[in-house]
Amino acid sequence: MARRKGVESSIALADAVAMCKVDAISAYPITPQTHIVEHLSEWVNDGELDAEFIPVESEHSAMSAALGTSAVGARTFTATSSQGLALMHEILFIAPAMRLPVVMAVANRSLSGPISIWNDHSDIMAERDIGWIQIFAENGQECFDLTPACFKIAEDKRVILPTILNFDGFIVSHMIEPIEYWEQETFDKFLPEFEPQIRLDVKNPSTMGAVGVPEIYYEARMAQHMALVNSKPVIKEVFAEVSQITGREYKVVESYNMEKAEVALVMMGSLTETAMTAVNNLKAKGIEVGIVRPRLWRPFPTEEFLEVLGDISVIGCVDRAYTFGAASHPVASEVKSVLYTSDKRPQVREYVMGIGGRDVRIEEIEDMFMQLIEVKNTGKDFPIQYIGVRE
């Protein structure tokens, strides 16, 4: 069905956006996202993609203009990273409230300060609660495959919510990988035309963004919450369709070697690829450990996560961002919250690593697994481990 080519992940993602035949792109440069919008501007300026490319003067306006194009019924894409995502913060909350299915790629990067262009998850973790569907891709192929999936999920009449596709800045965004492209006809068959339920139309005037007086605000927020919670079955349905098209399995929670694992690490993004090597290395020594990777972060796939955990008795949560001053960092916080309301009570230990582009070594992950095995054997307790930080 498909051609495989050696291409940078950002370029593949941009190609996928173009092949989704977007109508509008609002773009502002920020490292390491920039290659995506650069490449899309080439598609538009070469006349190969009929879309409006709006080179806005800030990310705040990028998101604002995206809501404008989406509100008139245009399939809309934008991309950002780090400070750019933070600058959008105010408008990010408004997009799902207005049920505007914009798709945004976020090349995850650390937040200032100190200013850092390198990868971690502090940008998106600061935007956990914005009400968007949030998906984490692991590599360039996932970036390509999940881009049409994001549009299909976002625009589904049962969903109609904006969607973020996260992928690690530089580590994925700038990596040249062999990536299997779908044919254009596969895109066209997979992704129907965007048919908005409500649009700004002079023939049928509507009001978007009215004032929420106390008699209505609470209900509006509840409706928005339910929309996000109820999007999960559609996300699973679309992921299954992508699996069928590509022959690559797409689940809301991925796992590696969990059938045999004695202990497991929970982590997101490209880190899992490094961790898989650690799992294989330990397996060669006769030690069975596993990985749990939520691909879907919002809505959090609680049931699927618990199912993947199985009867495991010890897990370690790996965070790539700080929640300053909190009892736990974001992933651990989420996982512990999920476990508390379930029957399952594995012991949980917490790790932070790969902050601000700090390299993650396979041996470090092997050590973490061995530490978890010690926990299993002895019940050893220890506070949050900050892997690789100099004292």
Next chain:
Amino acid sequence: MEHLNVFASKLVPGRELFSPGHKACQGCAPALALRYLLKAAGPNTVVANATGCMEIISSAYPDIAWGVPWIHVAFENAAAVASGVESGIKVLQRKGKLAPGKVNVVAIGGDGGTFDIGLQALSGMLERGHDVLYLCYDNEAYMNTGIQRSSGTPMFASTTTSPAGEKVPGQSTGKKDLAAIAAAHNVSYVATANTSYPFDFMAKVDKAFSTSGSKLIHIFAPCPTGWRCQPSDIIKLGRLASQTGLFPLYEYQDGKYTMSEDLPFLKPIEKYLKLQGRYRHLSKEQIEIIQENINQRYEWLQKLSRVSQED
């Protein structure tokens, strides 16, 4: 008034696309601006509104005053949202996904939403040349939040954040020149207008929409609540603002400034100031400074107009 009704009905559409029953204060001139705007722009119009008085009073769900498609996202981004609306309509019409035909796109913001917090988004929209009319209704302070000073507040005006104190007599700076900022973007049309001159304003809206590209109208719109004046005085105050030269009406198009009315003489400013509580504290010297500033600026505008008409 009866005569005016009969007379006006022949000049402006009777249909109200900005409905009565909205929640504006008595004597609100910005609400008049919206009413006149839609009479001129007509039903084929989409509005992107910044947060502010006019957004709040017109859109408390489910009591919506707008008879045209309307979107509000936030405070500082009406120009960016309007940029998106215009681009979206353009591409969907081009691709045959939306019925062809002219759609007027208007962004609306107050002086705070335009002069201050929205200036960057406005500059972006003007520079990119979106086919949008930006309407700034200027009531000279953040009225929605309780009369705080903006960079549209005139010198010496007392507001809740530039109070007339023992040491500082109200606002210490003058009004930012919004029309000049827009003109500096080399846009297709810029005009100043005044809610006390509705026909002039509506003609300017027509003219703005007869050009393609970005355009801006800066409309003077008195606020009885913030100016501490009688609601019944707002039309008089608006007229005085232009007759004194405080808020001169002019247009900028194709590099040329044209005075909408070249006044043979300027009425003294004192009467205008005396009608408003925000100027109650002014000394004779301060009034003289205001008068001097008005005279200088008006002369400069006259010169600009003369020079640009020469060739």
